[in-house]
Amino acid sequence: MKIIIFLFGGLMCSVNYLLGQSDSLLKSSSKISDRLCSKIDSKSAKLDLDIENESETYLQKFAKQEAALKTQLYKNDSNSAKYLFFSNPEQQYFSLIHKIKADTAKLIKPSNSEYLPYADSLQGILKFLNGNPSILSTTSKLNSSNLQASLGNIQTLQSKMQDAEVAKQFVEARKEQIKQYILAHTQLPTEVSKIYDQYNRQLYYYTQQLNEYKEIFNDPDKMTSAALKMLNRIPAFNSFMQKNSFLSGIFNMPGDYDLNNSIPGMQSRDMIKQMLQTQISGGGSNAASALTQSLASAQGQLQNLKDKISSLGGSSENADLPKGFQPNDQKSKSLFKRLEFGINVQNTQSSHFFPTMTDFGLSVGYKLNNKSTIGVGGSYNVGWGTNINHIKISSQGAGIRSFFDYKIKGSIYATGGFEYNYQKIDYSISQNHYANIWQKSGLIGLSKVVSMNSQYFKKTKIELLWNFLSYQQIPRTQPILFRVEYNF
Numbered sequence: 507m508k509i510i511i512f513l514f515g516g517l518m519c520s521v522n523y524l525l526g527q528s529d530s531l532l533k534s535s536s537k538i539s540d541r542l543c544s545k546i547d548s549k550s551a552k553l554d555l556d557i558e559n560e561s562e563t564y565l566q567k568f569a570k571q572e573a574a575l576k577t578q579l580y581k582n583d584s585n586s587a588k589y590l591f592f593s594n595p596e597q598q599y600f601s602l603i604h605k606i607k608a609d610t611a612k613l614i615k616p617s618n619s620e621y622l623p624y625a626d627s628l629q630g631i632l633k634f635l636n637g638n639p640s641i642l643s644t645t646s647k648l649n650s651s652n653l654q655a656s657l658g659n660i661q662t663l664q665s666k667m668q669d670a671e672v673a674k675q676f677v678e679a680r681k682e683q684i685k686q687y688i689l690a691h692t693q694l695p696t697e698v699s700k701i702y703d704q705y706n707r708q709l710y711y712y713t714q715q716l717n718e719y720k721e722i723f724n725d726p727d728k729m730t731s732a733a734l735k736m737l738n739r740i741p742a743f744n745s746f747m748q749k750n751s752f753l754s755g756i757f758n759m760p761g762d763y764d765l766n767n768s769i770p771g772m773q774s775r776d777m778i779k780q781m782l783q784t785q786i787s788g789g790g791s792n793a794a795s796a797l798t799q800s801l802a803s804a805q806g807q808l809q810n811l812k813d814k815i816s817s818l819g820g821s822s823e824n825a826d827l828p829k830g831f832q833p834n835d836q837k838s839k840s841l842f843k844r845l846e847f848g849i850n851v852q853n854t855q856s857s858h859f860f861p862t863m864t865d866f867g868l869s870v871g872y873k874l875n876n877k878s879t880i881g882v883g884g885s886y887n888v889g890w891g892t893n894i895n896h897i898k899i900s901s902q903g904a905g906i907r908s909f910f911d912y913k914i915k916g917s918i919y920a921t922g923g924f925e926y927n928y929q930k931i932d933y934s935i936s937q938n939h940y941a942n943i944w945q946k947s948g949l950i951g952l953s954k955v956v957s958m959n960s961q962y963f964k965k966t967k968i969e970l971l972w973n974f975l976s977y978q979q980i981p982r983t984q985p986i987l988f989r990v991e992y993n994f
Contacts (some may be wrong), residue, residue: 507697511675521723522646524536526954528610531892537851539891542631542733543632543652543653543656546628546632546656546660547655547656547659549723550656550659550660550662551659553619553719553722553723554659554662554663554666556719557606557663557666557716557719558606558607560665560712560715560881561602561603561669561670561673562603562606562607562885563831564708564711564712564715565599565600565602565652565673565677566599566603566709567707568599568677568709569595569596569599569600570600570988571701571704571705571708571773571857572595572596572680572705574701575684575698575701575702575705576591576596578694578695578698578701579687579694580773581695582691582694582695582698583691584691586691587687590683590684590687591719595680596612598676602669602672602673602676603923605669605673605900605938606666606669606670606673606858608669609665609666609669610661618827622664622720622723623724624723624724625660625664625723625724627734629657629660629661630746630747631733631734631737632653632656632657632660633657633746634655634656634743634746634747635739636650636653636654637746638742639775640818653730662886667716667719667720667723670716670719671716674713674716675798676708677709677712678709681705681706681709684702684705685702686943688702688799703828703831706827706828707827707828707831710827710831710833711837711838712834712973714833714835714837714838715838717838718838718839718840718918721838721962725795725989733947738759740789761915767916783901793909799961802809809933813878832850832875832876834875834876836873836875836876837875839925843967844872844873845872845873846869846870846871846872846873846879846881846964846993847868847869847870847871847993847994848864848869848870848871848881848883848967848990848991848992848993848994849866849867849868849869849991849994850867850869850967850969850989850990850991850992851864851865851866851989851990852865852868852987852988852990853865853988853990854983854984855982855984856891856892856893857981861889861890861891861898861900861902862889862890862891862892862893863887863888863889863890863894863902864885864887864888864890864991865885865886865905866885866887866889867883867884867885867886867905867989867991868883868884868906869881869882869883869886869907869909869991870882870883871909876913877912878908878910878913879911880908880911881909881910882906882908882909882925883907883909884904884905884906884907885904885905885906885907885925885927885932886901886902886904886905887901887902887905887929888900888902889901890900900930901930903927903928903930903943904927904928904931904975905925905926905927905928906926907923907924907925907926908920908923908924908925909921909922909923909949910922910923911953914974917954917956918949918952918953918954918965919952919954919955920939920951920953921949921950921951921952921953921969921971922949922950922951923948923949923971924946924947924948924949925946925947925949926944926945926946926947927944927945928943928944929944929945932942945977945979945983946979947973947975947976947979947983948974948975949971949972949973949974950971950972950974951969951970951971951972951980951987952969952970953967953968953969953970953991954967954968955967963992963993963994964993964994965992965993966990966991966992966993967990967991967992967993968988968991969987969988969990970986970987970988971986971987971988971989972985972986972987973985973986973987
């Protein structure tokens with residue numbers, strides 16, 4: 507009897523523990539869900555506005571360039587030019603702008619739509635929470651209308667992305683029509699080629715900008731990862747994702763497919779491989795080998811095409827780009843992604859006027875393009891004494907600085923800068939009351955960038971600089987400086 511009571515008591519403790527864990531899980535999931543919806547709404551709203559503004563800006567530029575091109579071609583040969591503009595492309599650009607700005611319809615997924623894993627996971631979370639309100643605790647601020655609103659924001663954003671993609675495809679089609687017209691008419695003003703080249707450059711940057719927005723939207727943040735990890739502990743969520751995710755619709759994912767060994771809520775490579783094998787097996791025993799041979803043949807033909815393009819002096823990425831055009835990949839990035847933060851260290855040996863010092867600096871650089879960076883920073887000097895027998899930590903001043911880096915080749919950069927440094931000078935030692943406590947430094951030199959496999963630092967920069975103003979300083983400082991900078 508005692509044994510039965512003991513076992514019953516243990517069973518009840520286990521049940522209470524599991525219920526407590528479940529209750530804790532529900533409370534935590536509701537907190538994450540509340541914050542997650544707020545995060546989704548803010549991120550969707552920002553990207554929505556960015557896509558609208560950037561698309562409007564670029565499409566207006568395309569319309570302006572088409573108007574200038576039309577003027578030049580009509581001057582040259584109005585009869586032939588009118589066939590290039592019979593569809594009134596200028597009006598179509600503004601129609602596309604209106605479509606992007608006004609579109610709030612739900613996303614319609616075509617059969618060839620691009621898979622966006624982040625959007626797929628977010629929609630899965632919101633749909634699951636909306637269909638299972640019991641998951642949320644009574645203290646949760648979420649309700650069906652909040653979840654539907656967040657889900658609608660994601661779908662509207664995806665719809666805007668599709669509209670922008672349609673606009674880009676229209677511009678690409680127009681570019682090809684203009685190109686064919688130029689190739690067919692050799693006696694054209696030079697201004698026509700200039701307008702076409704500018705049109706082509708703008709198309710390149712518009713494409714890069716849209717790709718950048720897709721990367722931003724597809725970047726899973728910590729909050730989403732935490733929500734997926736937590737919800738994945740609920741068996742009903744796994745079953746829901748297996749049946750309702752975008753990939754399950756493509757590959758007809760079986761209901762008993764195991765997601766436990768993958769990243770929570772995300773489809774792994776092995777899962778995709780198994781689903782593909784399931785689909786291929788329907789074609790018979792030789793289906794896999796036939797697919798492999800077809801892929802190998804297609805790859806060979808693609809490589810031959812790339813070789814032909816290269817032999818003609820073009821690029822396999824975009825053979826129509828103007829000669830001499832150097833794309834600026836930084837142009838499509840956000841301000842924060844173009845910033846580069848750094849910490850630099852410089853040691854100075856002791857002299858008659860100064861102790862041994864270490865200069866600690868902070869800097870922020872702005873990438874103008876792929877080769878050039880401009881920035882500002884500040885520094886603080888710590889003195890360590892004159893030698894090992896006379897160690898004394900002291901404050902030796904501070905400074906403000908500016909710099910400019912230009913990539914010469916590979917990881918070698920030309921570096922320059924101008925600095926104002928406040929020096930703490932002991933006049934009783936120097937006996938020189940003409941000494942200037944604010945000293946100007948003009949620096950030029952070379953730097954070498956070394957990539958780092960570090961969680962916090964992206965790269966290390968080693969700098970060798972010449973202070974060409976050191977000879978005018980009173981008291982004089984050392985002309986050759988060696989610095990080490992860590993960027994993050």
